[in-house]
Amino acid sequence: MAQDTLDTSLNFEFWLNKAVAWGQATTLESQQDVCLHLPQLQKFLQQIYETLKHMDFHTAIQRFPLIGQLLGRLCWNPFVIGYDENQKILMWCLCCLYCSEPWNTIELEVNIWIRSLLCHLLSSSKLGLNEVGTVSQALGYTSPDYYPKLLKNVSTLLSIKISIVKHRINRKAMSLLCIPLLTLPDILPLLEALLTYQGDESKEILCSEFLEGVNESFLQKKIALSESAVLSLWLRHLPSLEKATLHLFENLISRHRNASPEEMECFIKDSLLPQAACHPSIFRIVDEIFWNALLETNGTSEVLTVIQVFTRCFVQAFQKNNDQLKFPLKSYFPYTSPSLIMVLLQNPKDLPRGLWCQHLNHISEILKKIVEDQSTQSCRSLFEHWFLFIHFGEWADIAAEELLMLRAESPATLLWLLAFYYNPHDQNQQRTQTMVAHGHIMKLFGRTPLSVKDLQDVTDTRHPRIQRLIRHLLLNFLLLSPDGYKIAQEFIITQTDEIASELLNLIARITYRWNRLGVETQRPAKLAKDLLQELQCYTMKSEFL
């Protein structure tokens, strides 16, 4: 507690000095400095109010002798008043200090001062005719009628002027002035005009604090920018784009851990990133961030799902983009073979189900050829192709399913594909191992009664590299075989938390795909849904304990 009071006192002096230095924020330096400090100032004012609200005037003066100077100076700084909630908090502070029954001259004067300051903040009639205008007064209107209209007209007129090249309007200064006002809805046309204006200048005119502030407000959903304005923002200001992507990632991976792919799709579409990514430079940057995430997390199932869903949203946006300038696909994936891109881009929904296997074989063929050419290419190229495949990982999921549904003519091809999905290198060594594992799983089909131990035997392999592949196949088995589903839940519970959540993620992805593609699977779908629900409760309980 003592530390708190000490902090506030030190801060008080700091802020009072700042307020004195800023004056009415008429110079460029003072304006920039104010804009830098606005969020902290608001926090500080909130602290002051929390302290003041229990005090009367005398106590307040003893605690903060210079409070009058601070409040007075801040009230005359339009940058401070225009920001977020500052004006509210300052108003509250003034209301606290007002003496209800003034006994002496000092209190009387304080009251008069507070009243005049509040009038300055809120009303127009004290300010002279220039501002309100004799006409408005004669019409009998006051500030509540007047200011919303005035601001709207200012905003509209400025946004018109911005778009006219001839007009010598200082866009940089305007962007600085808008910084405190970003969350005011009346300013929105102005923001849009500033962001979408295309000038001849080679350097960025708008100040970076403005661009950062707009991005921040957009990410926190405090302003509703149009798609073109957001696109323009991200094209101009790389840090904003990076922040937006990371923000999305954080939302999907940490804050909404248990989001289903359907919910993820909503989040992703809301973020406007897929739509913006139709611009190749933006796509490349977002993709780079995905790549890093993949490396850092060692390719966990959640990240793979995010990339998959994002790519689906991106493809949708790309295909919808009919009238506008369409970039060639190569610009999005410049280091990969175009034939691979084309074949992966094929939407399974547009193919009859019977042809899926054939298509998978085709994909496998092309990938194999590229991989086996690896001796002439770099390691990087291998990973680029693998990363491309990850984007369209849905085909890998379909491969696993087709394998278990026994529809594959040549399971070896599909197995190769799946193995590549999980481990892009070390091909030859793994091939035998995967075939063996696959063999074991297929044997499970005939075994009745099926026990958890049988399943554990399969997964308990001396080849840790193909663990995930085995789990993926096993899961499909559990969902699709008539005996498997009975012990699915039992089996999953016996796994570690990490593995359990990986399996849950897989199940979510599978149901998402079934729903999307309209696959007819009544029992497995119901099973999957039940499993998801039960296990999610279970995992949440165990986390709790």
Add this chain to the structure above:
Amino acid sequence: MEVLLEQLERFAEVLAVSRTRHASSWGRVAVRRSLCWARYLRHVHGRFRLRGPVRAALEGRLRRLRLRPAPLGGDAAPAAPCPESGPPLSFEGLGCGEQLLALGLLENASLPSPALHELLQRLRPEGPAEPSEEGLGNRLAELARRRAASQLLRPLLGSGPAQPDPVLRRTEAELLLLRLRQEAEAEPGAEALLLDRLWQQLPQPRWLAVVAEALLLPPAPGPRGAACAPDEDDPGSPSDLGPAPAAPLLAWLLSRPAPLAALCRLLPAPLLASLAGRHADLAEACLDLLWDWAGHLHFDLTKGAWVGSDPEGLTWERLRDCFRCFCQAPAPLSLQARIALDSCRARDGGFEAPGLSVWTDLEREERSDDFSKITYLGLNLRF
């Protein structure tokens, strides 16, 4: 219903008193009660906003209140520097009644400290407020924020102190149209009275600029049905005013010779031309007036120019400028103006030599303008 109407009357009185020195007798209870009424009437406004019998009844009562003589003997010279007892209360004003009341009390220097203290406590989040009272502080703060925003952004529009501020004028024009609509709803014919009063009260150039702006405001997209709820924050946007908001203003202007004459004499010629181009009735009236004035000009041989008999009246330069702008305006105005010139010139005798007929000389000016335009078109000397 009668209770509601009575409370409405009470509140209107209270609002009027809050701005005068009679508020010096108010105490905490009075402030509390008046805020309570304001809040209640705000809810009433919210409920009955869409036109209906209740709203009509409320408006009727407000209308009658206005016609009644002021209960305080209309003292307009209070000791405290506050304007006349505020605007007459309208139905829409009920929507922000609390804010109007609060601002009135705040600006009133004669309000005693305990009363103001009561008001100020209610602006704080933990003031002795019921949950429904929340928001007055927030709304006032929003006002402060908007004010700061205008203060920050207006200088960018680049108009100096000497130049008229287009944003201000536009806002005033919108407010004028809003007020006209409110008057028309209150009582047909009241608009004309208001406009007469304003004409008397305000400096002419200012008033004329606002009138011109109001007449030039873009028309509304279409008539709004009763089913559409008007915008909460902006109860008087032009689109809400219906397809012909400026009609009463135009009617007033055309029926009052003095303002019309002032308009033709004082408004910058290009602006007058835009106005005339937009409203055909006005174009006709202006042309008539110009024709009339031109008759008062005679050619002074010693000076070699047309002069007016009345030093206050129209000058040759003004006449020429007006016609020049009219002829350069888009059709049909330019056509109208040229036809007028031709016919007047013909009526005068159809002379070609300068100095004989004012119309001949005007037409010569137009022709030389056209000639200059054609010759210098390539050099882009037209502004």
